[in-house]
Amino acid sequence: MIEDALLADAVDLVRTGRGRDLRERSGVTLEELAAAVGVPPVELMAWELGEREPRGPAAGDYVRVVRALSRRN
Secondary structure: OOOHHHHHHHHHHHHHOHHHHHHHHOOOOHHHHHHHHOOOHHHHHHHHOOOOOOOHHHHHHHHHHHHHHHHHO
16 A cells, blocks of 8 residues: 555645656656556546545655656756
């Protein structure tokens, strides 16, 4: 089960748009990030548009990948 703090970080990244911003500034496509996180691109798009929030193991994977992208910038 995903830690509450990690889930909160995932939700914050999508609500603020910071996750999308980091993805775009890193030159990573939606499809590439979705594959790295293990979700369909349409799911990641829904997160970025604020239609859904990350949940479960994918939320933790999202935080880890986006944090890695932030270290590259």
